[in-house]
Amino acid sequence: MMLKNDLFLRAARGEATERTPVWLMRQAGRILPEYRALRGRLSGFKELVETPALAAEVTIQPIDALDVDAAIIFSDILVVPEAMGLTYEMIEARGPFFPETIQSAADVEKLRVADPHEHLGYVLEALRITKKELAGRVPLIGFAGAPWTILAYMVEGHGSKTFSKARRLLYREPALAHQLLQKITDTTITYLQAQVAAGADVVQVFDSWAGILPPTHYAEFSSRYIAQICAALAPLVPVTVFAKGAWWAVEDFAALPCRTIGLDWNQNPAQVRAQAGDKTLQGNLDPAALYGTREQVKAATEAMLRQFAGGPHIANLGHGVYPDTDADNVRVFVDTVKAWRG
Numbered sequence: 175m176m177l178k179n180d181l182f183l184r185a186a187r188g189e190a191t192e193r194t195p196v197w198l199m200r201q202a203g204r205i206l207p208e209y210r211a212l213r214g215r216l217s218g219f220k221e222l223v224e225t226p227a228l229a230a231e232v233t234i235q236p237i238d239a240l241d242v243d244a245a246i247i248f249s250d251i252l253v254v255p256e257a258m259g260l261t262y263e264m265i266e267a268r269g270p271f272f273p274e275t276i277q278s279a280a281d282v283e284k285l286r287v288a289d290p291h292e293h294l295g296y297v298l299e300a301l302r303i304t305k306k307e308l309a310g311r312v313p314l315i316g317f318a319g320a321p322w323t324i325l326a327y328m329v330e331g332h333g334s335k336t337f338s339k340a341r342r343l344l345y346r347e348p349a350l351a352h353q354l355l356q357k358i359t360d361t362t363i364t365y366l367q368a369q370v371a372a373g374a375d376v377v378q379v380f381d382s383w384a385g386i387l388p389p390t391h392y393a394e395f396s397s398r399y400i401a402q403i404c405a406a407l408a409p410l411v412p413v414t415v416f417a418k419g420a421w422w423a424v425e426d427f428a429a430l431p432c433r434t435i436g437l438d439w440n441q442n443p444a445q446v447r448a449q450a451g452d453k454t455l456q457g458n459l460d461p462a463a464l465y466g467t468r469e470q471v472k473a474a475t476e477a478m479l480r481q482f483a484g485g486p487h488i489a490n491l492g493h494g495v496y497p498d499t500d501a502d503n504v505r506v507f508v509d510t511v512k513a514w515r516g
């Protein structure tokens with residue numbers, strides 16, 4: 175299938191584009207009234223994630239509503255722990271919760287390296303349906319959590335400011351942590367390869383809890399597993415690594431075969447550009463900037479775009495869009511990027 179709009183894909187390959195492509199992390203979700211309407215008719219988040227035709231529908235909603243340059247498959251990073259044997263619940267207004275967590279060697283032993291076709295078939299089917307229904311309008315992004323971020327949820331059992339149980343494991347039982355990280359990595363690699371076979375044009379690795387590790391632990395317990403994922407996927411599709419809070423890891427990522435580095439809003443694009451060679455950079459408007467007036471959103475977006483001059487750029491926020499963001503302001507962000515000729 176020829177893509178009608180391949181700006182995002184070309185930028186993700188490091189090629190020059192007529193204008194900067196734009197999409198938003200968490201673009202499919204509560205900012206859109208059509209998402210809230212569909213979601214309201216269902217038993218919960220998991221029903222949406224696990225019903226491929228519905229997941230495909232909400233994946234495409236932001237393409238219609240916001241006219242962004244890429245679709246990201248509607249799913250969650252927590253489907254991987256579930257496929258490995260650890261069920262999650264999504265508690266309304268609170269977030270994820272794991273009734274059982276990983277605490278011991280026996281717990282790690284019990285986890286399986288999941289076969290994506292057997293245990294994550296619903297995501298693969300959602301990708302196939304989305305690909306067909308998109309009919310080449312825009313490229314499709316597949317994704318997974320980075321092994322460290324997945325470990326953090328598996329050990330902690332829920333979100334946390336400190337993830338102290340997960341960090342305690344790294345200090346007290348580093349060998350066990352490595353065993354668990356390798357099992358997650360093996361699952362993630364075959365899962366992302368299956369996503370590509372099902373239609374993903376690009377894959378993104380989300381390391382949302384990168385920033386709570388000290389740099390030495392990050393190298394030992396996170397980036398070396400991300401490196402395995404990049405090595406396995408880069409021959410197939412362009413890979414993006416987004417490690418929130420890990421500004422000190424840019425030089426490590428620059429040496430990996432990933433093509434794009436995602437920036438959060440604390441990072442300085444010019445500084446990252448200087449450290450990251452010819453990588454494509456993605457980001458990094460502060461999600462809170464979208465709380466401004468139309469004029470303020472436009473000005474903040476243009477200021478962000480100017481900071482990325484000098485190399486390939488994919489415009490995005492520095493993290494997922496906040497659920498109480500006015501969708502009209504998201505449109506101002508998208509339209510400002512599209513009108514920009516830096």
Ligand SMILES: Cc1c2[nH]c(c1CCC(=O)O)Cc1[nH]c(c(CCC(=O)O)c1C)Cc1[nH]c(c(CCC(=O)O)c1C)Cc1[nH]c(c(C)c1CCC(=O)O)C2
Nearest residue numbers: 199200201202203219246247248249250251269380382494
């Ligand atoms: C850490 C993380 C999770 N999930 C994800 C991450 C990594 C990115 C990041 O750091 O934000 C990734 C994710 N989750 C979701 C997507 C969909 C695709 C997209 O539009 O970007 C993606 C890429 C849907 C979702 N995942 C979730 C929702 C909201 C639930 C709902 O609609 O009821 C959506 C749309 C739930 C979720 N899922 C997770 C949390 C902590 C929560 C609760 C917080 C919240 O409610 O926003 C785990």
